[in-house]
Amino acid sequence: MPANRFNAFTDYGVGIGLRVPHYDHILSQKPVVDWFEIISENYMVGGGHALKVLDQILDQYRVVQHGVSMYFGSAQPLNREHLRRLKELTKRTNTPWLSDHLCWGSVDGRYTHDLLPLPYTFEAIRATAARIREVQDFLEIPIAVENVSSYAEFHESEMTEWEFLNEVVHAADCGILLDVNNIYVSSQNHGFDPMEYVNAVAPDRVAQIHIAGHSKFERYTLDTHDHPVLDPVWKLYARAIERVGPTATLLEWDDNIPTFDEVHAEALKANRYRPEGNADALPLPMEEREEVEA
Amino acid sequence: MTLLEFQRRMAEDVSRPLTAGFMMQEVGPDGSSVAESVANYVKPNGRLSSFERLEIYNRQYWFRLIAAVSEDFPALNAMLGPKRFDELILNYLEENPSTSFNLRDLGAQLPSWLEDHPEFTGAHLDLAVDVARLEWAYIEAFDRAAMPPLDETDLAALQPTSVLALQPHLQLLALRYAAEKVVLAVHKNKPDVDIVSSAVIERKTSRQVRLPKPRRSLTYLVVHRYQNSVYYRRIDRGAFLLLSAIREGKPLAIVVDKAFCQSGLLPSARAKKIRQYFVHAAELGWLIANPA
Amino acid sequence: MKSTTVHNLALAAAFAGLLGGTSARLNAQTTAQNSAPSANAGLILVAQNQAPALPKHSCKGKNDCKGQGGGDAKHAGKNSCKGKGACATDGSKTPKV
Numbered sequence: 001m002p003a004n005r006f007n008a009f010t011d012y013g014v015g016i017g018l019r020v021p022h023y024d025h026i027l028s029q030k031p032v033v034d035w036f037e038i039i040s041e042n043y044m045v046g047g048g049h050a051l052k053v054l055d056q057i058l059d060q061y062r063v064v065q066h067g068v069s070m071y072f073g074s075a076q077p078l079n080r081e082h083l084r085r086l087k088e089l090t091k092r093t094n095t096p097w098l099s100d101h102l103c104w105g106s107v108d109g110r111y112t113h114d115l116l117p118l119p120y121t122f123e124a125i126r127a128t129a130a131r132i133r134e135v136q137d138f139l140e141i142p143i144a145v146e147n148v149s150s151y152a153e154f155h156e157s158e159m160t161e162w163e164f165l166n167e168v169v170h171a172a173d174c175g176i177l178l179d180v181n182n183i184y185v186s187s188q189n190h191g192f193d194p195m196e197y198v199n200a201v202a203p204d205r206v207a208q209i210h211i212a213g214h215s216k217f218e219r220y221t222l223d224t225h226d227h228p229v230l231d232p233v234w235k236l237y238a239r240a241i242e243r244v245g246p247t248a249t250l251l252e253w254d255d256n257i258p259t260f261d262e263v264h265a266e267a268l269k270a271n272r273y274r275p276e277g278n279a280d281a282l283p284l285p286m287e288e289r290e291e292v293e294a
Numbered sequence: 295m296t297l298l299e300f301q302r303r304m305a306e307d308v309s310r311p312l313t314a315g316f317m318m319q320e321v322g323p324d325g326s327s328v329a330e331s332v333a334n335y336v337k338p339n340g341r342l343s344s345f346e347r348l349e350i351y352n353r354q355y356w357f358r359l360i361a362a363v364s365e366d367f368p369a370l371n372a373m374l375g376p377k378r379f380d381e382l383i384l385n386y387l388e389e390n391p392s393t394s395f396n397l398r399d400l401g402a403q404l405p406s407w408l409e410d411h412p413e414f415t416g417a418h419l420d421l422a423v424d425v426a427r428l429e430w431a432y433i434e435a436f437d438r439a440a441m442p443p444l445d446e447t448d449l450a451a452l453q454p455t456s457v458l459a460l461q462p463h464l465q466l467l468a469l470r471y472a473a474e475k476v477v478l479a480v481h482k483n484k485p486d487v488d489i490v491s492s493a494v495i496e497r498k499t500s501r502q503v504r505l506p507k508p509r510r511s512l513t514y515l516v517v518h519r520y521q522n523s524v525y526y527r528r529i530d531r532g533a534f535l536l537l538s539a540i541r542e543g544k545p546l547a548i549v550v551d552k553a554f555c556q557s558g559l560l561p562s563a564r565a566k567k568i569r570q571y572f573v574h575a576a577e578l579g580w581l582i583a584n585p586a
Numbered sequence: 587m588k589s590t591t592v593h594n595l596a597l598a599a600a601f602a603g604l605l606g607g608t609s610a611r612l613n614a615q616t617t618a619q620n621s622a623p624s625a626n627a628g629l630i631l632v633a634q635n636q637a638p639a640l641p642k643h644s645c646k647g648k649n650d651c652k653g654q655g656g657g658d659a660k661h662a663g664k665n666s667c668k669g670k671g672a673c674a675t676d677g678s679k680t681p682k683v
Contacts, residue, residue: 046462107298111392114308444608
C-alpha cells in the first residue's frame with residue numbers, strides 16, 4: 001500500500017524539507033537522509049545559488065517537489081507559464097510525484113500567496129478536479145493534493161472536508177498528501193473529531209504524509225511550522241500509518257528553524273509509529289536501497 | 295454565488311488594507327459594514343465571529359507580503375528607518391498587489407514606484423531610489439539565468455555586423471549616488487545564518503548600522519554574478535555606454551562608436567579604453583552570443 | 587576618411603579585447619581545474635585590482651506553506667509581523683565543498 005501509483009511506486013521513508021539554513025551542513029556533512037522535499041517555487045528561477053545547491057543535493061539525495069501556488073481550487077484557467085516552468089524543474093529533479101494544496105489563492109491574475117480554503121461544494125469538486133487533471137496531463141507525473149489548515153468555514157459548503165477531499169481525488173484520479181497536522185489544526189478551529197477525518201480518507205490514494213508543529217492561541221490554532229510535532233498530531237500519524245501503511249513521511253519546519261540535527265531527529269521520531277522503524281533508526285545509505293519496481 | 299464570485303469576494307476582503315493597528319477594517323470602501331458582508335459567507339464558531347475568522351486571513355495576507363518584500367530592501371529600510379519604511383511598503387503593496395505565482399517577484403516595481411512617491415522618502419528621494427534600484431538589481435543578479443560566455447568558436451565567427459548580448463543576470467545601473475556604499479554597510483552588519491538552536495535560543499541581532507552619507511556623483515555600476523556570488527563593479531561612463539549598446543542589440547560596429555560619442559579623447563586613447571572594456575567583459579564572462 | 591580610420595581603430599581594439607579577455611578567462615579556468623581550489627578562478631577578479639564587493643544575500647526561500655500573523659487580536663499589531671517573515675535566513679554563504 002505505501003508504494004502506489006500516486007507516488008510512482010516508490011517506497012520512501014522519513015524525509016525533511018530542504019531549507020536554506022541547512023544548506024551548508026548538508027553539503028559539507030552529507031548526513032544520511034532518506035529524502036528531501038523542496039518547495040518548487042523557490043527553485044523556479046533562471047540560475048544561481050539555489051539551483052547550484054539543488055543540483056548538488058540531487059547528486060546525492062532523492063528529492064520530491066512540493067508546490068505552494070498552483071491553487072488547484074481557483075475558478076479560473078491555469079497559468080501556462082507557471083506550468084511550463086514547473087515542468088522544467090520536474091525534469092531537473094526527476095521528482096517521482098508532485099504535490100500541491102487543495103485550496104485556492106489567486107483570482108483575476110492577483111495572487112494572495114496564501115492557501116485559502118474552498119467552499120465544499122459540487123461545483124468546487126468539478127472545477128478543482130478538472131484543474132488537477134490538466135496539471136497531471138501536462139506534467140506527466142502523478143499529483144498528490146494536500147489538505148490545508150483552515151481558519152474559516154463557509155455557509156456554501158455542502159459536505160465535510162474529508163468528503164470533499166475524497167470526492168476531488170476520485171474525480172481527478174490523483175493521490176493525497178495527507179497532512180495530519182493540518183487535520184489537527186482545522187479540527188481545533190472547526191470543532192470536529194480529527195480521528196474521524198483520518199479514518200475517512202481513502203487509504204489507497206495516500207501518496208505521502210506531512211507532519212509539522214503548530215501554535216495554539218487563546219481562540220484559534222495556527223499552522224506555524226515552527227515547533228516540534230505535538231502529541232495529538234503523532235496520534236493522528238500513528239492512526240494514519242495503521243490505515244495506510246508505512247507511507248513516505250515528511251517533517252515541515254519553516255520558522256524558528258533549529259539545527260539540521262534537531263530537525264532530522266524530530267522527523268525520525270516518525271519511525272516509532274512505522275512497523276519496520278525504531279526511534280533511533282537512520283535510513284539506509286543510497287547505495288543500499290532498493291526501490292519497488294513499477 | 296458561483297465559485298468565481300465567491301473567490302472574488304473573499305479575495306477582496308482578504309486583501310483589503312488593515313487598520314493602523316494591523317487589524318481588519320470594520321467599514322468597507324463604500325461605507326458598508328464588513329462584519330455584515332463577511333457574515334453572509336463565513337460561518338462563525340463558538341469563539342470567533344465570522345469577521346474575526348476572516349481577519350486571520352486578512353492579517354496573514356499583509357504580514358506575508360510585507361515580510362516578503364521587506365527582506366529584499368534592507369538598506370532602504372535602514373536608510374529611511376522602520377516607521378517610514380513600513381508606511382512605504384504598505385502603500386507600495388496596496389498599489390502593486392502580487393501578479394506573479396512567485397513571491398520572489400513582489401518587489402520588482404518598487405524602485406520605479408518610489409520615484410513617483412517622494413512623500414515616503416523626505417529629502418532623500420534620489421538616494422532612496424538609487425538604493426532601491428541597487429537592491430532590486432541584486433535580486434535579479436542573484437537568480438537570473440547565466441548562459442555560456444563567448445568562446446573561441448564564437449569569436450572566430452565575429453564580424454563588425456555581429457550582435458552580442460549580455461548575461462541575463464547582469465544588471466547595468468547609472469546612479470546619482472554611490473549607493474553601493476549604503477547597501478554594503480547594511481549587508482556587512484547582517485548575521486551570516488539564522489539558525490535557532492534549542493540549546494542556544496538567543497538569536498543574533500543586527501547592530502544599529504551607521505550608514506555612510508554618499509555625496510551626489512554619477513555612479514555607473516555593473517551588478518553581476520560570478521561563481522554564484524553577486525558583485526558590484528564600478529565602471530566608467532564609456533564602459534556603461536558600450537555595455538548599454540550591447541544590451542540594446544546594436545551591432546559591434548555601432549557599439550564601439552557609442553562608448554565615446556561625446557568624448558574628446560584621442561583616437562588612440564579611445565581604442566585603448568575600448569580594448570580594456572572588452573577584455574574585462576570577456577574575462578568576466580559577461581558577453582554571450584546573441585540568443586536571437 | 588579620418589572618422590573611418592578612428593572607427594576601424596576602435597573596432598580592431600574591440601576584437602583584440604574580446605580575444606584577450608576570452609583567452610584569459612579560458613586560461614584561468616584551465617589553471618583552476620589543474621590546481622588546488624585556493625588558486626581557482628576567483629583570481630580573475632583579484633587580478634583586476636578592484637576588490638569585489640560580496641554582499642550577503644537574504645534568504646530566497648520566500649515561498650512556503652506555513653501560517654503567520656498569529657496571536658489573538660489583543661496581542662496583534664506591528665510587532666507581530668516583525669521577525670515573522672516567510673524566511674528570516676541568509677543563504678549567501680557559498681557551500682564549502
